[in-house]
Amino acid sequence: MSSRRKFIKLAALTPLLASTSVFSAATTFTGKFVVTVQAHGGWDVTCFCDPKENQRGELAITKWSTNDEAQSTGNIKYAPFASNEKFFKKHASKMLVINGVDSQTNSHSIGQTVNWSGRTAIGYPSLTALYSAVYAPILPLTYLTFGGFNRTESLVRSTQVGGRLTGIRELISPAFGNEGAMAELWDAIKTVQANDAQSIVESSIFAAGNRRTREAYSSSLKRMEPLAEFAETLPIDGWEPWSEDGNLRQQAQFAIAAFKGGVSVAADLYQSGFDTHTSNDSQQTTFLNELTDGIDYLWDAAEEAGIADRLVVIVGSDFSRTPYYNFLDGKDHWPVGSYIIMEKGKDYTNRYVDGSDEGQNAARIDPETLQPSGFGTKILTSHVHDALREYLGLANSATADSFPLRNTERFNFFS
Numbered sequence: 001m002s003s004r005r006k007f008i009k010l011a012a013l014t015p016l017l018a019s020t021s022v023f024s025a026a027t028t029f030t031g032k033f034v035v036t037v038q039a040h041g042g043w044d045v046t047c048f049c050d051p052k053e054n055q056r057g058e059l060a061i062t063k064w065s066t067n068d069e070a071q072s073t074g075n076i077k078y079a080p081f082a083s084n085e086k087f088f089k090k091h092a093s094k095m096l097v098i099n100g101v102d103s104q105t106n107s108h109s110i111g112q113t114v115n116w117s118g119r120t121a122i123g124y125p126s127l128t129a130l131y132s133a134v135y136a137p138i139l140p141l142t143y144l145t146f147g148g149f150n151r152t153e154s155l156v157r158s159t160q161v162g163g164r165l166t167g168i169r170e171l172i173s174p175a176f177g178n179e180g181a182m183a184e185l186w187d188a189i190k191t192v193q194a195n196d197a198q199s200i201v202e203s204s205i206f207a208a209g210n211r212r213t214r215e216a217y218s219s220s221l222k223r224m225e226p227l228a229e230f231a232e233t234l235p236i237d238g239w240e241p242w243s244e245d246g247n248l249r250q251q252a253q254f255a256i257a258a259f260k261g262g263v264s265v266a267a268d269l270y271q272s273g274f275d276t277h278t279s280n281d282s283q284q285t286t287f288l289n290e291l292t293d294g295i296d297y298l299w300d301a302a303e304e305a306g307i308a309d310r311l312v313v314i315v316g317s318d319f320s321r322t323p324y325y326n327f328l329d330g331k332d333h334w335p336v337g338s339y340i341i342m343e344k345g346k347d348y349t350n351r352y353v354d355g356s357d358e359g360q361n362a363a364r365i366d367p368e369t370l371q372p373s374g375f376g377t378k379i380l381t382s383h384v385h386d387a388l389r390e391y392l393g394l395a396n397s398a399t400a401d402s403f404p405l406r407n408t409e410r411f412n413f414f415s
Contacts, residue, residue, distance in 0.1 A: 032310050037298075039274050043317040044320060050077075050097075058359070059325070060325065073088050075351060076088055081288070087296060101339060101362075103318070103335045104381075105120060105335055108275070132156045136264075137155075144254070146270045248290060249294055259310075259311075295315065336360055362378040377409050
């Protein structure tokens with residue numbers, strides 16, 4: 001490969017490197033690792049974690065319930081659909097299932113915003129960005145994102161990883177141990193990045209928050225030895241097989257390696273395909289299989305890496321699907337959906353919050369007992385985020401205080 005072609009290739013890939021932050025050594029982080037798994041498009045929870053059976057005199061809500069009934073393992077109910085039985089039986093003990101969560105929208109963009117930031121309007125960071133900013137802002141790849149909602153609101157720099165991970169080892173450490181033409185090319189890239197960053201930082205119209213982020217962007221290429229050490233732990237050819245549909249296994253493999261390597265604390269994994277306006281059941285089967293297989297792999301990889309007892313996994317979607325089929329045998333958008341929060345060996349798990357009625361409408365729930373109550377309140381995404389912020393130790397931070405959720409009720413999900 002010519003020097004010119006090498007330069008073009010490296011320059012095209014440099015945004016991954018430029019997203020890293022200033023550090024002198026890999027910070028010793030002893031807290032939890034937080035992962036969101038975003039099922040993009042709107043999953044059908046009636047075929048997954050909020051099973052619904054057909055009601056006499058009503059339109060069919062699920063086809064599986066024509067000849068079958070909802071199943072359970074431990075305290076967790078699930079639909080006899082796709083690969084659910086294998087998944088729930090293996091992981092139910094790690095699960096808090098919160099059903100009947102009202103996202104208050106049928107819009108994809110608003111649904112993604114509210115489910116991963118806690119409010120419907122833009123301007124708030126994702127939970128994972130907030131977590132990274134509070135606990136480990138100086139780690140080189142502190143906030144990994146593979147797609148979906150990943151706004152940072154200038155709190156922290158995200159590392160956006162997309163596509164196949166083959167060759168990422170060379171991408172992360174192209175300048176280490178290289179001599180001659182490669183070293184010269186790397187110096188040229190750093191010079192261009194530094195000049196661009198400095199000119200932007202000096203602009204009088206640049207916002208203070210963006211200025212801080214850009215200054216870190218400019219400094220990120222100066223001291224990167226811990227990234228080189230991390231890169232050495234990555235496989236050259238031993239990546240999980242690529243899947244055009246989801247690629248969750250590769251995403252999980254990289255995220256766990258980054259956690260184990262001490263360069264990251266949070267990640268957004270991304271699975272598309274759930275916007276099933278046609279042929280709902282066949283498509284949901286395909287993508288739920290991808291989803292559960294990827295989450296299962298994530299936990300197995302965490303166990304192998306010795307960090308499973310520090311992992312918190314939050315699974316959700318834009319919203320759910322309608323409690324009836326349309327004329328194309330699909331299902332359309334429905335605001336009432338679910339979250340699954342997973343953690344190993346905790347008292348709050350193996351718990352099922354039955355927050356929706358038989359027609360998949362949001363029901364009123366007592367915030368303390370988590371049982372249906374006529375004097376309760378509907379669960380909103382902001383309630384879930386409020387509880388997560390409290391549980392993860394973010395609630396009292398000055399950073400989180402800048403993004404208040406302003407709920408009048410607090411749900412007792414984690415006690």
